[in-house]
Amino acid sequence: MDIRPATPADADAIWHILESVLRAGETYALDRDLSRDDAVAFWLGGDRQSFVAIAHGMVVGTYYLRANQAGGGAHIANCGYATLAEARGRGVARAMAVHSFAEARARGFRAMQFNFVVSSNVPAVRLWHALGFETVGRVPEAFDHPERGLVDALILYRRL
Template identity: 60%
Template sequence: MQIRPATPTDADAIAAILLPVFRAGDTYAIECDISRDAALAYWMAPAHDVSVAVGDDGELLGTFYLRANQRGGGAHVANAGYVTAAAARGRGVARAMCAHSLDRARAAGFRAMQFNFVVATNERAVALWRGSGFAVVGTLPRAFDHPQHGLVDALVMYRDLAQ
């Protein structure tokens, strides 16, 4: 697997990865009926440094973005979002993207990384982020309306990049 910067020619493959996840409505606070163009505009926003994970066969396995979590006095903390293609789940793609994004964040001068809204029922992601050194620093009670579980907590997770 190779992780590289996304290019405009990756748009169709990125959309194919994003849309099923966004439309499922169980991990991202994104409208379930989001259009392809709106999903790509969100993911590939000018402030997002977007990368893709590519398999040996050239197929896109996942994508992530890296950005400053806040502006001004909060710009030293990074934020990222990750989506793995359904067919690539369980193969270490998200773990590799997270490790790569942490290295890129450090290289870009960020001092920490924060995930603002991790849906608590997304147990695989929570376990992965914990295993990658993130701690839950806050819980937003019943902040996410899950399509199967109703109102569930969202977690704020944080990692110091000096560690």
Template identity: 60%
Template sequence: MQISQATRNDDDAIWRTIEPAIRAGETYPLPRDLTREGGLAYWWTPGHEVFMAEEGGDILGTYYLRANTGGGGAHVANCGYMTSPEARGRGVARAMCLHSLDRARARGFRAMQFNFVISTNEAAVHLWQSCGFEIVGRLPGAFSHPSKGYVDALVMYRMI
């Protein structure tokens, strides 16, 4: 698996990767009816550095890296990750997380924070914990899950 910086020429592959998670509405807090243009505008928000994981020409996942906030908190990174449905369970998210920690460290970030991890996304919670993240906050009922109703969102954090 190779992880490399994406360009706007990769928009079709990125959209094919992120659209299923957006439409499902179970793991990412974006509107389920978000358009392609809106989804790509979000993924490419100014300040996002975008990467893609691929193998044999197949796009397996994508992530962005950014500063979580500015000013006195600009030393804390934030990322968003999405794995294509066909690639789930193959270690893609772990590889992207480890890559993002290395990239964040190289950019001078001192920590990484995930602001809104959906508590019912148990695979992601377990994965992030296995990568050294701790749950540092719980937002009760902060996410409206399409089938489970209002569920908690977690704030996860680690030094890098």
């Protein structure tokens, strides 16, 4: 798998991944009806560096890396990840995570924090814990899951 910086030419492939994630409404606290243009603008925003994962000539995943906070919190990284539905369970998220750790260290970040991991997203929570993240906080009933109703959001942290 090759992981490289995303370019505007990747917008259609990124949207193809994000659309199913957003419409399902199970993992991101973003509007389920977000338009293509708004979703791509968010993912490729100027405050972050975005990447795509390519396998067999096809974009199978994408992630962004940014500072979690400004000023005194700018030494902590934050990321968002999305995998093509057909490629889930094939190590794409793990490969992007490992890549993001190296990218974050290279950019001078000292740790990584995820502010809002939906607790019912068991595969993601399992992966993050396996990769050394600790659950450092829990926000009760912070996410309105379309099938499960109100579920907790987790705050995860890992030193780099």
